[in-house]
Amino acid sequence: SPSDPDLVERARAAKERLGDKVFVLGHHYQRDEVIQFADVTGDSFKLARDAAARPDAEYIVFCGVHFMAESADILTTDDQKVVLPDLAAGCSMADMATAEQVAECWDVLTEAGIAEQVVPVSYMNSSADIKAFTGKHGGTICTSSNAKRALEWAFEQGEKILFLPDQHLGRNTAVRDMGFSLDDCVVYNPHKPGGGLTAEQLRDAKMILWRGHCSVHGRFSLESVEDVRARIPGVNVLVHPECKHEVVAAADHVGSTEHIIQTLEAAPAGSKWAIGTELNLVRRLANRFAAEDKEIVFLDKTVCFCSTMNRIDLPHLVWTLESLADGKLVNRIEVDRETEQFAKLALERMLALP
Ligand code: CIZ
Numbered sequence: 001s002p003s004d005p006d007l008v009e010r011a012r013a014a015k016e017r018l019g020d021k022v023f024v025l026g027h028h029y030q031r032d033e034v035i036q037f038a039d040v041t042g043d044s045f046k047l048a049r050d051a052a053a054r055p056d057a058e059y060i061v062f063c064g065v066h067f068m069a070e071s072a073d074i075l076t077t078d079d080q081k082v083v084l085p086d087l088a089a090g091c092s093m094a095d096m097a098t099a100e101q102v103a104e105c106w107d108v109l110t111e112a113g114i115a116e117q118v119v120p121v122s123y124m125n126s127s128a129d130i131k132a133f134t135g136k137h138g139g140t141i142c143t144s145s146n147a148k149r150a151l152e153w154a155f156e157q158g159e160k161i162l163f164l165p166d167q168h169l170g171r172n173t174a175v176r177d178m179g180f181s182l183d184d185c186v187v188y189n190p191h192k193p194g195g196g197l198t199a200e201q202l203r204d205a206k207m208i209l210w211r212g213h214c215s216v217h218g219r220f221s222l223e224s225v226e227d228v229r230a231r232i233p234g235v236n237v238l239v240h241p242e243c244k245h246e247v248v249a250a251a252d253h254v255g256s257t258e259h260i261i262q263t264l265e266a267a268p269a270g271s272k273w274a275i276g277t278e279l280n281l282v283r284r285l286a287n288r289f290a291a292e293d294k295e296i297v298f299l300d301k302t303v304c305f306c307s308t309m310n311r312i313d314l315p316h317l318v319w320t321l322e323s324l325a326d327g328k329l330v331n332r333i334e335v336d337r338e339t340e341q342f343a344k345l346a347l348e349r350m351l352a353l354p
């Protein structure tokens with residue numbers, strides 16, 4: 001249990017035995033019981049960069065999900081070992097685009113005669129395989145903070161974008177931030193022959209959105225925005241761009257987790273906020289800012305925690321740290337050399353974005 005003093009003490013002692021050899025990364029969506037042992041917190045991209053900035057740390061313990069540990073492995077040195085405390089901590093969104101499906105999609109685009117015009121842009125929340133596909137085909141990675149710049153860059157390289165795997169981030173960025181219409185976007189369904197699209201639809205589209213979504217953010221609804229406005233007069237609705245387009249369109253503010261935190265830090269005392277992102281983060285922010293008289297509520301009480309983020313709990317962290325302290329390397333996440341090379345190319349294009 002989170003307050004189990006024995007587990008807290010064991011985690012502390014194991015971390016002390018490891019000293020500078022270990023660097024613990026805690027994603028914003030992690031449980032409090034885990035976050036208390038994080039050397040740094042952040043979103044997936046910030047954490048991967050934080051890990052790269054600590055080449056002396058032999059073990060990077062990534063308290064987050066699988067694709068994040070892969071990205072950290074790609075950006076750190078070969079000597080550094082990235083460890084995921086529970087190998088079952090995947091991401092349902094990342095799992096919605098497999099290497100096979102994406103290769104098949106590229107065949108469909110080739111048959112429609114448009115592959116040469118298409119530049120892939122993949123969200124950070126994707127497997128290393130998808131990042132490698134992106135790098136191989138001249139594309140870039142993006143985060144929810146730089147998606148607009150990534151799309152602008154991609155439209156300088158080609159005429160169309162294949163956006164993977166989160167249809168909502170792709171659509172929200174194109175329509176809300178760049179002035180495209182909903183009709184400029186089509187959705188490629190990997191479970192249907194030809195993606196469920198005609199060659200003509202593909203040729204007419206500017207944005208080809210992969211049919212993926214986040215199982216947490218995708219559940220916030222327009223109704224939840226209307227309900228909270230009725231319940232809390234004067235409330236500011238602030239949501240993550242992984243939410244559906246109609247939710248983002250109805251919100252007052254939209255942004256990444258880092259943006260959400262900065263917005264709340266800058267908010268005046270007495271202001272009221274309804275936040276549409278993962279519950280662990282919203283609860284932590286509500287507690288943190290209660291003392292400053294900022295009222296923060298979760299946008300929709302029927303939406304649950306990210307179940308895979310929550311797989312990393314204190315018992316898994318204790319087991320991981322104690323194993324490493326005993327000289328036993330467990331749960332290493334290692335991306336193979338070829339995948340790493342092309343994935344890194346795509347990540348470096350993102351780092352070079354203006
Ligand atoms: O939804 C997620 O998992 C996010 C926002 C991840 C990240 O840190 O980019």
Ligand code: SF4
Binds near residue numbers: 214216306307308309
């Ligand atoms: Fe994946 Fe959504 Fe969970 Fe993030 S919150 S790890 S995108 S399922």
